[in-house]
Amino acid sequence: SIIEVHLTFVPTDTAHISATINQGEIYEFGGNTYSQAGEYTHRTMSSMGCDSITILTLEVVTGVDNSFIIPMVVAPNPIRGGEVTYLVKDWTDEEKTGMTVEVLNSVGQRLMMFKPNSYPISIDGIHTAGVYHIRVISGTGDVYIGKLIVK
Structure with a gap:
């Protein structure tokens, strides 16, 4: 068979x-x-x-040597999903050179990372409601932290 x-x-x-x-x-x-x-x-x-x-x-x-966490203004805040918010600060030329912006969700997953090319720095493309952390590492090594609420 x-x-x-x-x-x-x-x-x-x-x-x-x-x-x-x-x-x-x-x-x-x-x-x-x-x-x-x-x-x-x-x-x-x-x-x-x-x-x-x-x-x-x-x-x-683990942090950057000789750096500390500095609060940063995120406005408008809160926003609705899909709206734009801005990181408000008078950045120096030294801070802008090599600057990196990261957006993390509430459990620390990096959702986006970019090098800004205009100021104030705009953040958009977040459509899901929640609390997000924004971390900016300046060209001088300073670390700025902001919180964004998306409704």
């Missing part, structure tokens, strides 16, 4: 995410908590036997 078997290969779904936390903070992922920089893998299996893999690349920011 001949037995014929038809197999269907379903490839594993793999997703990559990256997150940034400050030294001393923890990050929850796949039912575990992490505080060290590295790459972490979480595998899930559906009831039908399909599996998926999520790979987290976690970055831990």
Whole structure:
């Protein structure tokens, strides 16, 4: 007798995410908590036997030498999803050179990172309600922190 078997290969779904936390903070992922920089893998299996893999690349920011955290004005604040807000400060030319802006969600996942090219710095493209943290690292190494509420 001949037995014929038809197999269907379903490839594993793999997703990559990256997150940034400050030294001393923890990050929850796949039912575990992490505080060290590295790459972490979480595998899930559906009831039908399909599996998926999520790979987290976690970055831990230890700060910049001789820097401190300075509050920053974020206005308007709060905003509705999709509206624009601005980071208000008179930035010096030295601060503008090499400046980086990061937007993090409430659990520290970096949603966007960019180098501004106009001032005041505008932030848009956030459509989901929540609390967001905005971190600016100036060209002089100073770290500015602001909080944004999106309704």
